[in-house]
Amino acid sequence: MLVRRAHNRFSRRSLKTTLNLLVDVYSIRLRQGLRSYRIIVTIHNSPRNSRAVTRMESAPMTTPEKMQQLSLSVKAEARRLGFDACCVASVSAEADDGFDAWLADGQHADMAWLARTRALRQQVALKLPDAQSVVVLATYYYRHDAHPAPRARIARYAWRRDYHRALVKPLKTLAAHIQACCPGAACYASTDSGPVRERAWAARAGLGWIGRHGLIIHPRLGSWVNLATIITTAPLAPDAPMTNRCGGCDVCMRACPTQAISARRLVDARRCIAYHTIENKGELPEEIAGRLNGWVFGCDICQEVCPWNQPERLRQDAEMPVHDDFASLSADRLADMTEEEFAVCFAGTPVMRVKCAGMKRNAEAVIQDL
Ligand code: B12
Ligand code: SF4
Ligand code: SF4
Numbered sequence: 001m002l003v004r005r006a007h008n009r010f011s012r013r014s015l016k017t018t019l020n021l022l023v024d025v026y027s028i029r030l031r032q033g034l035r036s037y038r039i040i041v042t043i044h045n046s047p048r049n050s051r052a053v054t055r056m057e058s059a060p061m062t063t064p065e066k067m068q069q070l071s072l073s074v075k076a077e078a079r080r081l082g083f084d085a086c087c088v089a090s091v092s093a094e095a096d097d098g099f100d101a102w103l104a105d106g107q108h109a110d111m112a113w114l115a116r117t118r119a120l121r122q123q124v125a126l127k128l129p130d131a132q133s134v135v136v137l138a139t140y141y142y143r144h145d146a147h148p149a150p151r152a153r154i155a156r157y158a159w160r161r162d163y164h165r166a167l168v169k170p171l172k173t174l175a176a177h178i179q180a181c182c183p184g185a186a187c188y189a190s191t192d193s194g195p196v197r198e199r200a201w202a203a204r205a206g207l208g209w210i211g212r213h214g215l216i217i218h219p220r221l222g223s224w225v226n227l228a229t230i231i232t233t234a235p236l237a238p239d240a241p242m243t244n245r246c247g248g249c250d251v252c253m254r255a256c257p258t259q260a261i262s263a264r265r266l267v268d269a270r271r272c273i274a275y276h277t278i279e280n281k282g283e284l285p286e287e288i289a290g291r292l293n294g295w296v297f298g299c300d301i302c303q304e305v306c307p308w309n310q311p312e313r314l315r316q317d318a319e320m321p322v323h324d325d326f327a328s329l330s331a332d333r334l335a336d337m338t339e340e341e342f343a344v345c346f347a348g349t350p351v352m353r354v355k356c357a358g359m360k361r362n363a364e365a366v367i368q369d370l
Pocket of ligand 3: 211
């Protein structure tokens with residue numbers, strides 16, 4: 001209706017009064033709804049008449065103070081919900097940083113879903129029109145007392161309840177909080193499996209920097225964090241990106257047993273033990289099978305060697321309980337497991353993704369490698 005009325009032709013004399021009236025009426029209505037919109041008025045003059053086109057920008061107009069308040073309130077709520085870090089990026093920070101080239105080079109191996117969702121991952125507005133901000137959240141998972149069994153190593157993030165499930169409720173609650181603070185705001189929340197480039201957003205939001213091993217390093221929590229995001233149309237004050245603190249270090253690159261890490265902070269999945277032990281549904285390539293170093297699910301080598309991840313630097317322990325029994329697993333036991341034993345041992349953890357057959361394949365490769 002607004003647009004139709006605004007397309008009416010106005011006489012020069014009544015033009016100013018009519019426009020003021022329109023803007024006033026809409027400002028009042030929108031303020032009542034606790035949202036204020038920027039109203040754009042374009043006046044087209046021609047020798048015969050004047051035409052006013054008014055459109056409402058979907059982006060709510062807001063002051064830097066309001067954006068800052070909203071950001072602080074979201075961060076406080078994230079803390080209350082148990083997230084260990086929360087930062088905000090502006091969608092305008094979106095830019096290609098090597099993701100397309102990584103895909104074009106085939107470094108995603110057979111994770112075809114990454115290529116299929118390429119456009120969504122590179123442009124969040126395709127997932128959520130009018131997206132303005134990305135809230136990035138981290139949950140810390142390091143425990144000083146949890147050491148992977150030497151010959152049946154399970155990546156540390158998988159020693160506890162699957163974060164994909166554990167984060168559903170807190171993410172929903174945080175999205176509801178954003179909507180309560182900013183009525184009408186839309187939110188898209190996800191962790192890992194959504195078509196969102198979580199590390200790139202975490203870097204843009206200043207939650208940490210991208211280490212040479214490709215992972216986000218938080219100055220206090222190291223890279224022992226899982227990430228989650230909420231894309232929202234709410235205008236939140238963004239945080240500043242952090243400078244890279246890897247310096248001249250290249251310990252992770254040298255420690256990777258399969259040379260999967262490139263100097264450009266990218267990991268070639270075709271060479272990564274984590275890819276082969278979790279995502280690869282076929283045979284393990286000989287070259288990888290012979291270099292598993294005891295890893296049967298995931299791989300933490302590039303994280304274990306990083307100076308920012310050393311136990312003495314990390315003062316706190318993750319609160320969530322872990323499966324202490326993973327510390328006494330053996331490759332022999334895993335290779336002989338029945339489906340039932342596998343389900344009992346790994347129920348509710350991320351390890352279920354590899355299924356019993358995948359775990360046996362990995363354990364047998366470790367046995368042969370010994
Ligand atoms: C596919 C995937 C994998 C694949 C491929 C890994 C890879 N090379 O990306 C495999 C299965 C191998 C894998 C392994 C692991 N993964 Co993974 N993985 C993902 C997933 C689903 C998508 C990542 C992706 O798009 N990769 C493609 C790369 C090219 O794009 P990108 O990550 O967006 O951005 C890269 C570049 O842009 C680059 N870059 C270079 N310069 C610059 C400069 C700037 C300014 C920016 C912004 C970016 C940038 O940096 C980024 C990292 O390489 C994410 C979840 C998600 N939705 O994002 C989890 C995720 C990245 N994985 C995670 C984890 C924990 C792991 C493992 C540690 C698990 C384990 N212990 O075995 C390993 C670590 C391997 C490693 N060193 O990267 C965490 C990382 C947490 C963190 N601290 O960063 C994530 C975020 C999952 C989560 N929600 O917690 N993973
Ligand atoms: S997870 Fe393991 S194989 Fe993959 S890059 Fe890190 S050290 Fe290399
Ligand atoms: S090991 Fe060194 S280069 Fe690798 S991520 Fe850590 S600080 Fe950066």
